[in-house]
Amino acid sequence: MNKGLLIVISAPSGGGKGSILKEMFSKDANLVLSVSATTRSPRPGEEHGRHYYFISRDEFQKQIGNGEMLEYTEYCGNFYGTPRAPVEAWLEEGKDVVLEIEVDGGAQIKKKMPDCVSVFILPPSMQVLEKRLRGRGTEEEAMVQERLKTACQELSHVKDYDYVVFNDRLEDAVADVQAILQAEKLKYYRNTNSIERVLKDAETF
Amino acid sequence: MNKGLLIVISAPSGGGKGSILKEMFSKDANLVLSVSATTRSPRPGEEHGRHYYFISRDEFQKQIGNGEMLEYTEYCGNFYGTPRAPVEAWLEEGKDVVLEIEVDGGAQIKKKMPDCVSVFILPPSMQVLEKRLRGRGTEEEAMVQERLKTACQELSHVKDYDYVVFNDRLEDAVADVQAILQAEKLKYYRNTNSIERVLKDAETF
Numbered sequence: 001m002n003k004g005l006l007i008v009i010s011a012p013s014g015g016g017k018g019s020i021l022k023e024m025f026s027k028d029a030n031l032v033l034s035v036s037a038t039t040r041s042p043r044p045g046e047e048h049g050r051h052y053y054f055i056s057r058d059e060f061q062k063q064i065g066n067g068e069m070l071e072y073t074e075y076c077g078n079f080y081g082t083p084r085a086p087v088e089a090w091l092e093e094g095k096d097v098v099l100e101i102e103v104d105g106g107a108q109i110k111k112k113m114p115d116c117v118s119v120f121i122l123p124p125s126m127q128v129l130e131k132r133l134r135g136r137g138t139e140e141e142a143m144v145q146e147r148l149k150t151a152c153q154e155l156s157h158v159k160d161y162d163y164v165v166f167n168d169r170l171e172d173a174v175a176d177v178q179a180i181l182q183a184e185k186l187k188y189y190r191n192t193n194s195i196e197r198v199l200k201d202a203e204t205f
Numbered sequence: 206m207n208k209g210l211l212i213v214i215s216a217p218s219g220g221g222k223g224s225i226l227k228e229m230f231s232k233d234a235n236l237v238l239s240v241s242a243t244t245r246s247p248r249p250g251e252e253h254g255r256h257y258y259f260i261s262r263d264e265f266q267k268q269i270g271n272g273e274m275l276e277y278t279e280y281c282g283n284f285y286g287t288p289r290a291p292v293e294a295w296l297e298e299g300k301d302v303v304l305e306i307e308v309d310g311g312a313q314i315k316k317k318m319p320d321c322v323s324v325f326i327l328p329p330s331m332q333v334l335e336k337r338l339r340g341r342g343t344e345e346e347a348m349v350q351e352r353l354k355t356a357c358q359e360l361s362h363v364k365d366y367d368y369v370v371f372n373d374r375l376e377d378a379v380a381d382v383q384a385i386l387q388a389e390k391l392k393y394y395r396n397t398n399s400i401e402r403v404l405k406d407a408e409t410f
Binding site for chain 1: 325327328329330331332335353354356357360361363364366367368369370371380381383384385387388389391392393396399400402403404406407408409410
């Protein structure tokens with residue numbers, strides 16, 4: 001059995017990453033979503049190991065020191081990060097692991113796990129992105145402006161990603177991400193075991 | 206519009222490349238098959254520009270000298286090769302161009318057009334390959350043995366290819382090659398124009 005794929009998916013806020021992932025997970029039983037660790041307190045309804053691994057600040061810093069965090073960031077006084085151990089266990093099992101992650105984290109992962117497949121979800125245009133952000137209808141104008149500004153900064157990181165998927169129609173974007181995973185699994189260097197078997201076989205002819 | 210993809214497809218004799226390509230061409234109107242040039246004489250029914258470009262030995266050697274052959278080989282006293290000009294014209298038009306080519310030619314192409322996508326079609330096992338070669342029922346035992354020996358030599362070149370597709374079930378193999386093309390078109394560096402448009406757009410926000 002081949003190892004699973006590590007998939008980094010990033011998108012600016014409003015990029016539609018959530019809908020794409022929801023579709024992907026409903027269609028592919030081999031896909032698992034990595035769970036982040038955080039030092040913030042659980043909110044009502046949040047479960048340890050499902051929504052987050054809730055750990056202490058001391059524990060988090062110890063894990064950083066031991067190289068046990070694939071990436072991390074500090075935000076509003078709390079740490080957030082991706083613990084390495086569960087990701088590697090899933091990959092060994094042949095599961096494809098999705099990291100839904102912002103752009104700084106994406107760059108850290110690519111450095112530590114260069115074999116990962118990174119996908120940046122792009123809006124078809126900034127106008128569409130703006131429309132989608134406003135379309136939520138739940139956000140104040142100042143918040144929309146703030147999110148747009150952040151989105152623009154995030155977009156500048158697209159060059160660090162392997163693939164780009166333009167999220168115009170949801171079904172097309174999902175099919176694109178699925179094709180990327182299917183193709184990556186066909187890369188020569190991911191199949192050396194199966195190839196070796198045929199080559200060994202060929203020697204006896 | 207993005208440039209088309211140059212796709213090199215190789216397989217050992219009996220690997221099922223023909224059936225896969227036939228399916229691909231029936232499903233994808235944007236795909237064109239490169240036409241080889243040769244110095245051998247046309248056989249009855251063969252058309253210039255469709256089955257081959259039939260050119261003189263002098264002309265062929267002149268084209269080699271001018272770098273106008275992407276790859277070539279001499280076989281039974283005749284030259285066979287891939288003329289560069291029509292391939293590049295198709296790519297500029299956005300067509301995806303398939304080169305159905307043996308392993309030595311494949312390596313030459315990868316050198317001259319490193320951006321090409323190379324796919325090696327593998328039989329699921331040597332036993333299956335042998336069965337397929339015999340299954341044709343048209344070949345003598347000596348010929349089957351000869352083809353098997355050639356296949357084994359060809360298999361050793363699989364390491365020079367980007368992707369491997371195991372041809373077990375035809376539909377799966379076709380879907381695999383299609384996924385490879387779809388994914389390759391989503392590579393960051395093939396989409397810099399469209400990305401540039403969104404980024405420029407973002408600057409005005």
